[in-house]
Amino acid sequence: MNSRRDFLQKMTASAVAFSFFPRSGSATMNELSDQPYQGPVLRVAIMGLGSYGSRVAEAMQTCKKAKLAGVISGTPSKIKDWQSKYNIPEKNCYNYENFDRIKDNPDIDAVYVITPNGLHREQVIRVAKAGKHAICEKPMALNAKEGQEMIDACKKAKVKLLVGYRMHFEPKTLEIIRMRKDGELGKVLFFQGLSGFRIGDPNQWRLDRKLAGGGAMMDIGIYSINGARYMIGEEPIWVTAEETKTDHVKFKEGVDETIQFQLGFPSGAVASCLSTYTMNNLDRFFLNGEKGFAELQPSTGYGPIKGRTNKGELTHPHITHQTVQMDEMSGIILEGKQPIVPVDGEEGLKDLKIIDAIFLAAKTGKKVDLKL
């Protein structure tokens, strides 16, 4: 097992991208050779050293085109730990008061904001004003209004804004998207997304409306929203939603426990999704076409993803999602590469518009029309 894992970890993202997607044509001879990578490297500072930030940092250790270069945190002891663990120089360490000074640091290209949702807007705008590219964890913000402000700020500052959609680079997911695009599934009419787990500690920020902007929907339901869009390959034109709450103590006003939502698409395709913090291990995408079907289960966990279609099981090897994501984001930011599924601010904004509509539909009980 270990040698296989080592092998997978050591495979470079571009080599993998080439072998999985021969049509993309993004790999160069240099990238396919055994010679050390000599192209541009994205130097990233991570803002927010929590559990997901730690996961990204670990994954970046095997990146080829991206490098952990700095940290931003409000906890000096965490900064110390990361400095020694990842050999980060003092001059690349910031706190939330002084990080605007990053503008004068020529050794940082981008800041990856991995903080509670309610802080994203202000922090990304500050990153943009400091002239650094921003990568923001999803959901991009608390609502579409905030998301638009972030996009505007990054445009004005002429920096790129990307959102941490790691599944957009996942090989089995991309293979299904390719099959759908190439007509191998026939006309696609139905998508189902089940996204849920049983949330633990009732005092975490994810259950605090001000910091999270909601409950399960902002955290896990967004995977089904985003998945419906990239699996079907269209933008929804309406949404309906129904909310259910069984625990009013854990899930306070404005913090959703369970929401079922439905999306309608221009072609007549429909999506039926579940977002919940009360049921364990719900992580399944199902796409049904006139000629075939595709299933991902688990569909969005940290991996390995399992996929099968009417033609059989997908066997693409697992590579740590965040490693691939950061290498690919380096290519997008530094080399102007175009990902197969977008990961920019506009992409994040679409999900926020849908979330706004889901909350409205759940509250009013009415179908809400969308124009994305």
Next chain:
Amino acid sequence: MNSRRDFLQKMTASAVAFSFFPRSGSATMNELSDQPYQGPVLRVAIMGLGSYGSRVAEAMQTCKKAKLAGVISGTPSKIKDWQSKYNIPEKNCYNYENFDRIKDNPDIDAVYVITPNGLHREQVIRVAKAGKHAICEKPMALNAKEGQEMIDACKKAKVKLLVGYRMHFEPKTLEIIRMRKDGELGKVLFFQGLSGFRIGDPNQWRLDRKLAGGGAMMDIGIYSINGARYMIGEEPIWVTAEETKTDHVKFKEGVDETIQFQLGFPSGAVASCLSTYTMNNLDRFFLNGEKGFAELQPSTGYGPIKGRTNKGELTHPHITHQTVQMDEMSGIILEGKQPIVPVDGEEGLKDLKIIDAIFLAAKTGKKVDLKL
């Protein structure tokens, strides 16, 4: 293969019921012995000799407690065929004009109405008035008002009214119900039902509003409605629904092509279902509990049903559903047996009330409260 199939076909329904459900205690020593069955036999006339009627007739050939004794049809040539095939005496043959005379026939106990939905109400009421027990194919009628009238007529005539819910006797389905009842799945919070196939001939009665009472919902969607109830084990208290139509020629006004619907239950459990005449091979039930899950796929086809739970695959052998159904219905009618999941008129009426609510919810876009 053949010997196994023969073996399964020859197994008596009661022996099977005994081996699968040792707790039911309904089997007697006599039923378990190798001696020929000597208990009461339900003598059934089938009304409507179409493809499903033919399937039931074939299945009844291996019944122990039920016997095909008569036919009612508007097509003399079909009656002739069935007479010779199943050795049915002339005196047990009727047409739609004269079948009220069945009242004077001591050799018929019950009539199984297998005609287009729009005819059920009148025909079942005539069967009741003739003093015969009525078995009615599902949906029981076009709407709840009609269903109630049928129940009232059968009560007044002191005959039994059963609805053709063959899945209520299906071993894998019943095993999952047992697991849920015994708490092996923990608290159940989510059910998904996908019910659909691509309908062929646009001129069939199932696409005629007057005869069918709708489209996919009356024919195939009802499986997800009924399944949600028996899998969760509660009655829904609200419903929402969204209709999508891509083919307005094939699916005329009042004939539904695709409806997504959601049900809410008193415990906080929710169901998310799809009913469609446009997507092929959708036949999946999924039940998610706090401690485990259960999946049936196919879940309602003529068989074999496939089931798995968190504990592994279900291995109960397949027996033709209609054979088991008719043997069990004989026990219900002649011996007063109580099925694990009801199959009476009240059960059919509940589904009709839900269908009425789904159509209303789809039309108005509003959540509809239910009291079943």
